[in-house]
Amino acid sequence: MSENHEMPDPEKIKEIMEVVSEKVPGLLKELTTVLYGKDQAKNFGVAISTFYKELKDAGMNDEQAYDLTRQYMSSLNIGGIFKNVSSHDKND
Secondary structure, X not given: OOOOOOOOOHHHHHHHHHHHHHHHHHHHHHHHHHHHOHHHHHHHHHHHHHHHHHHHHOOOOHHHHHHHHHHXXXXXXXXXXXXXXXXXXXXX
């Protein structure tokens, strides 16, 4: 089996990089708004408080409800998810 070790066309690489540099900042801004916008923050707070209240209503003590709520919050936190994935990859 022979491998082709030709260099990519520099003009094609330049075109790709120009498109990436134009599109990526806008995509990141939109993603940030979707994940961390005002409405999303409000919904996140309502979800967390509802979860905690339901645990308390089910008879859990403050410590149990707090611990489970922290776990629930981290499962909804996209930054936490990426952090966990990143630390998991380093352990492999």
